[in-house]
Amino acid sequence: MPASASTDPGEVSDLDLVKRSQAGDTRAFDVLVTRYRGRIYAMTYHLIQNETEAWDLAQEAFIKAWRALPSFKHDAGFYTWLYRIAHNVSYDWLRKKKIQGDGEFDDERTEHRVAAGAEATPKGDLAPDAAMRNAELGQRIQEAIAKLSPEHRQVIVLREVEGLAYEEIAALIPCSLGTVMSRLFYARKKLQEQLHDVYETSI
Amino acid sequence: MKHPSEEHNLIRWIDGEMNETERTAFEEHLKQDPALATEARQxxxxxxxxxxxxxxEMPVPHADFFNTQIEVRISQMALDDARAKQTGTNWGAALQWLRQPWFALAGTAALAVLGFFLLNPATGDASESLILSSYTPNTNVQARTYHDNDAEATVLMLDGLDAVPAERKVSGISIQRSEVEPELASTTMYDNHGTAVLMISRDAFGNPMITPRG
Known part of the structure; x- marks a missing residue:
């Protein structure tokens, strides 16, 4: 499962903040929101591919977490627990959208105001043309992911972004281990088809 | 279409999930199948x-607003819960918190809670809530309010108030209308049954004085 963010030695631990939040301390909960909002938002954004909806769903996840705090038993890390909530909120949204037949999943995709790829790539190390190609590749990848089905997008995000083990993905979805691997295979296959010009020329 | 086991092997090889024996065997297999090897590399x-x-991790757009909105929604939920618990109780019980020991300890700033909720006397409509003024005797306490017409709720945020133990039950009251008596310099507030609940006036020093009624 995703690990908690590393904390500075002088930083208040998740455990302390959670206990204070469980006692009704909204300021302590605000610290937890600040600590994890970037990771939760990234997850919802990668799954939803819409900045506004991802923002709302990330917020919804924190609200649900607040309501569920009394039942949090500390047997799992707070972030792992929060992550499950955020994942379920986002995936439920995706499923509803699919049931409602709102069309292709890339219809309402909105580009994040920070260019795709910009945060994850080394800054200052690339020549301008290489940086541009890199940014374009990031954009292409985001567009390709937006065209995946919710199930395929889900396994890609859980594996490639969050780095979850197959067993963890199977437990979270939930489904069998074989299904996880099959979905990963076909999700990557579809991405490969959409990005064939990139990889056929570079390999 | 590949056999599922071949798909799974390919995935496990890409993800580095094979042990040494499996990896060696699979890479031998790739040498025999150039098409599969190309696909695997790509x-x-x-x-x-x-x-x-x-x-x-990504930067959250309008990050401060993100946190504030969560804070507001949590406060609204607390108000809704308090309102639900309050239903069916009489006002004497609703004002029980005025007599709680923590009330004095929390400082006179808590008085501002009551001073805030004055509804528009012209309409008597709870959805037309109007914050007329705020008063926090303790200057270390900063008050902010948010009103949501859809939720018919006004949220009062008091920053700087001493911590109130979580087990304390704090409930508010719902004011439906108010009447101002200029000659007495007082305002009387009524609930939705028309019962006078509170009267706000001034003491000899000109400070707000709140008197529970009924």
């Missing part, structure tokens, strides 16, 4: 690109 390159271009 898929592994794709996987590397995905990891590089899909950040696990």
């Amino acid at each position: 898929m592994r390159a794709l996987s590397t690109s995905l990891r590089a271009h899909l950040p696990a």
Whole structure:
């Protein structure tokens, strides 16, 4: 499962903040929101591919977490627990959208105001043309992911972004281990088809 | 279409999930199947690109507003819960918190809670809530309010108030209308049954004085 963010030695631990939040301390909960909002938002954004909806769903996840705090038993890390909530909120949204037949999943995709790829790539190390190609590749990848089905997008995000083990993905979805691997295979296959010009020329 | 076991082996090879024996055997197999080897290399390159271009953490747009909205919604939920618990109780019980020991300890700033909720006397409509003024005797306490017409709720935020133990039950009251008596310099507030609940006036020093009624 995703690990908690590393904390500075002088930083208040998740455990302390959670206990204070469980006692009704909204300021302590605000610290937890600040600590994890970037990771939760990234997850919802990668799954939803819409900045506004991802923002709302990330917020919804924190609200649900607040309501569920009394039942949090500390047997799992707070972030792992929060992550499950955020994942379920986002995936439920995706499923509803699919049931409602709102069309292709890339219809309402909105580009994040920070260019795709910009945060994850080394800054200052690339020549301008290489940086541009890199940014374009990031954009292409985001567009390709937006065209995946919710199930395929889900396994890609859980594996490639969050780095979850197959067993963890199977437990979270939930489904069998074989299904996880099959979905990963076909999700990557579809991405490969959409990005064939990139990889056929570079390999 | 590949056999599922071949798909799974390919995925496990890309993800580095094979042990040494499995990896050696699979790479031998790739040498015998150039098409599969090309596909495997391309898929592994794709996987590397995905990891590089899909950040696990992203800046949240309007991050401060993100936190504030959560805070507001949590406060609204607390108000809704308090309102639900309050239903069916009489006002004497609703004002029980005025007599709680923590009330004095929390400082006179808590008085501002009551001073805030004055509804528009012209309409008597709870959805037309109007904050007329605020008063926090303790200057270390800053008061802010939010009103949501859809939720028919006004949220009062008091920053700087001493911590109130979580087990304390704090409930508010719902004011439906108010009447101002200029000659007495007082305002009487009524609930939705028309019962006078509170009267706000001034003491000899000109400070707000709140008197529970009924």
